[in-house]
Amino acid sequence: EDQVTQSPEALRLQEGESSSLNCSYTVSGLRGLFWYRQDPGKGPEFLFTLYSAGEEKEKERLKATLTKKESFLHITAPKPEDSATYLCAVQARYSTLTFGKGTMLLVSP
């Protein structure tokens, strides 16, 4: 059974204080690992797809990396508008997405 574990469950940062979110996964035949951002009461917004170990993707203050067992979402010099829940999901071959429970990020000014 595919499993996704995200840590920490919640993270509070000061503006400008860089940190990383973790997504550990077990899946038989990874087809893709996805990061989404979700604001309260809204649908998840796609951020990145990673397909193979060693791959990295960047977008503004966010950088996602992937190993064979986990993915990190690095947030550099976060701003209050980066506050959201960040969801990680994996897809195995011939399977739908398995989501983690998310990390709730709060960035204080």
Next chain:
Amino acid sequence: DTEVTQTPKHLVMGMTNKKSLKCEQHMGHRAMYWYKQKAKKPPELMFVYSYEKLSINESVPSRFSPECPNSSLLNLHLHALQPEDSALYLCASSHSDRGEKLFFGSGTQLSVL
């Protein structure tokens, strides 16, 4: 146009009511999905339509009835819901059901009284 549009944004219904949630996308995607999300929980897959045919039903109670009238539209018909069905209902689409990224709508916040 990279949007998935859901209506209504909010819905309050009684347990004896019949209502429908609507979802529309114009990205030419051939897979469409319904997810249910409770507060502080991840989205849970309910149904997948691929090329307008129901391909996955995750053992959802029959009081939820999906419909895909065409490749751009997806409906979720609701009847005799229970208070525990209150949640955010999310529609999503993807190019196919083979692993491309999902585009989510903003959701319908449903309250069952």
